[in-house]
Amino acid sequence: MIPYGRQDITQEDIDTVVDVLRSDYLTQGPKVPEFEKSIQDYCGVAHAVAVNSGTSALHVACLALNLGPGDEVWTSPITFVASANCARHCGANVEFVDIDPRTYNLSTEALEDKLKDRKNSGGTLPSVVIPVHFGGQSCDMVAIRALSDEFGFRIIEDASHAIGGRYRDKTIGSCRYSDITVFSFHPVKIVTTAEGGVATTENAALAQKMVLLRNNGVTRDPALMTRPADGQWYYEQLELGYNYRMTDIQAALGCSQMQRLDEKVSIRHQIANRYDAGLAALPIVLPFREDFSYSAFHLYVVLLEEALASNRRAVFESLRERGIGVNVHYIPVHTQPYFRRLGFQTGDYPYAEDYYARALSIPLFPTLTREQQDEVIAALTSALS
Numbered sequence: 001m002i003p004y005g006r007q008d009i010t011q012e013d014i015d016t017v018v019d020v021l022r023s024d025y026l027t028q029g030p031k032v033p034e035f036e037k038s039i040q041d042y043c044g045v046a047h048a049v050a051v052n053s054g055t056s057a058l059h060v061a062c063l064a065l066n067l068g069p070g071d072e073v074w075t076s077p078i079t080f081v082a083s084a085n086c087a088r089h090c091g092a093n094v095e096f097v098d099i100d101p102r103t104y105n106l107s108t109e110a111l112e113d114k115l116k117d118r119k120n121s122g123g124t125l126p127s128v129v130i131p132v133h134f135g136g137q138s139c140d141m142v143a144i145r146a147l148s149d150e151f152g153f154r155i156i157e158d159a160s161h162a163i164g165g166r167y168r169d170k171t172i173g174s175c176r177y178s179d180i181t182v183f184s185f186h187p188v189k190i191v192t193t194a195e196g197g198v199a200t201t202e203n204a205a206l207a208q209k210m211v212l213l214r215n216n217g218v219t220r221d222p223a224l225m226t227r228p229a230d231g232q233w234y235y236e237q238l239e240l241g242y243n244y245r246m247t248d249i250q251a252a253l254g255c256s257q258m259q260r261l262d263e264k265v266s267i268r269h270q271i272a273n274r275y276d277a278g279l280a281a282l283p284i285v286l287p288f289r290e291d292f293s294y295s296a297f298h299l300y301v302v303l304l305e306e307a308l309a310s311n312r313r314a315v316f317e318s319l320r321e322r323g324i325g326v327n328v329h330y331i332p333v334h335t336q337p338y339f340r341r342l343g344f345q346t347g348d349y350p351y352a353e354d355y356y357a358r359a360l361s362i363p364l365f366p367t368l369t370r371e372q373q374d375e376v377i378a379a380l381t382s383a384l385s
């Protein structure tokens, strides 16, 4: 089976991890700060806080922004469930904003309309909006930032798909237009630490809070303590936190992986361009590229034409039978049973639901060979004829 995504692990990655296994620290050693520094340097951002997953990064980001009961978080329905769950973990409510049918990102027009409706009707405005850079292509952050200035919400970019991508002249993760940006390092993502995540920010206070929250709220920093230390063993718990620490084993893998980030993204573009050419004649919609964005190309999603929507399952199954590990990203979050129990229904976000009915993610990862890619193109061509 050719999977839709696959990690790319080199001998150098392996050697780096083995070195940690032979070292004094498996966790809380020198590798985590080294990994954080590599993300800071790459993204051009002041702070990077490494944690044990993208989900944890979203959670500490929400907590750092003081999200709690009575607050609302707005995000896209076409994302992994974690983008919405982080709000629920803080006791906040979730609302969705329908997608832009060209980019599958949260629609800035729909966001603006919903904000105005709420304001005019005296309803609740969001405390935090979480734009998700779907497939690695940035949302229109200038527009979202302008709305945040007007309506007073904070912004967490869910850039789980987007490390190595750019928006205008900024690297994603720079937080030029947001409070916090979150990355995931799950093996299907662009860079992997097996499991892991990072939250970046320009704001020192937010970074400090996330550092506390990932480590049970505990600090050894005398500057933060409420009283002089009893001795060198002394630490204080200042917040109710979690054990969301990244290990040195994971961070070492991340450091090694970061060195090839640009190369990996550039290979993803070459593969995507080749798909664009090879699939151009088929009755499918190919990924739209915003001219303000350099996508990290985490996913290559094709949309069956409207008339073929009812064939999606058959096309999916025929590709799987031919050994092509296609997938579907994502089932609209508001239609999940957990969110239905909170009152969401089918029909709430029509563009997201229409997208879901027609979408297929086809294999895209740096070690995909030309032969494998030709196999994917041939299989899709025959499945659609």
Ligand SMILES: *Cc1c(COP(=O)(O)O)cnc(C)c1O
Pocket: 053, 054, 055, 056, 079, 080, 082, 083, 132, 158, 160, 161, 184, 185, 186, 195, 196, 197
């Ligand atoms: C992968 C992913 C996450 C969660 O990341 P984990 O590292 O798996 O916890 C969150 N949001 C999006 C959009 C993702 O794709």
